[in-house]
Amino acid sequence: MKRLIARVWRLIRGPLQWRVLWFAHAKFMVGVTGVVRNDAGQVLLLKHRLWPEDRPWGLPTGYAIKSEEFPLTIVREVKEETGLDVKPGRLVSVTSGYRLRVEVAYEALHVGGTLTIDKFEILEAQWFSLDSLPDAMQESHRRLILGDNTP
Template sequence: MKKLMAGLWRRISGPVQWRLLYLSQAKFVVGVTGVVRDPDGNVLLLRHRFWPEGRQWGLPTGGAKRGETFEQTVVREVMEETGLEVKVGEVVRVGSGFRLRVEIAYAARYVGGGTLRLNSLEILEARWCAPDDLPEGLLESHRLLIESSLP
């Protein structure tokens, strides 16, 4: 039976194989986070409007869109939420999140864009914080990302 299945698999074309794989596998949302630092090593933190009260501070975060790389997601999310430009660096963490969510975090550095222009629909406040002076209400997982990405 295994040989028969393997033979059938090899005989069907690539697009059919991909379609069968797509239909048979779980689908995931990919959450992407940027640990953005300025030249002095301060971290960009945002107070998110839609996050739970008392845990609204966190790093720039958002969902990957179809067709974009995760690095592009970081650049887009930071630009959308703050108006700042960043250059994405190395992966800081990859892990599974809530239910069918994959989470990936990248180190990034501020490269331009001038003053903060907040997306008021999503972001209540933004500030650059020294890694040893982080605000109350910062998500613990984001605190660990900041600590694990120290230079």
């Protein structure tokens, strides 16, 4: 049976193989988070309107759209949520295990723009030093900021 499957697989090369793989495997949304820092080493945190009231503070984050490169997702999300321009940096974390979501986090450097928050999603945006992070923030984001990426 395995030999037959291997033969058929070799015969359907190209786009048909991709379709078979797409149907046979799990589908995920990809959440992308940016650990955005300025030249002073401060980190950009947003008070999110739609997050739990006891933990509204967190990093800029959003979902990748189809065919979008993940570093560019954080560039787009930061621009949409804050009006700021960022340059994406190194990959910091990839986390799975959520139902239909994979989380990806990148470092990013603030390079310009004027702070103008998206009032539908964001209540407030502030730069914080590492020793003054708000208590009411997502713990996973605190770990990303401090470089402790263990779950």
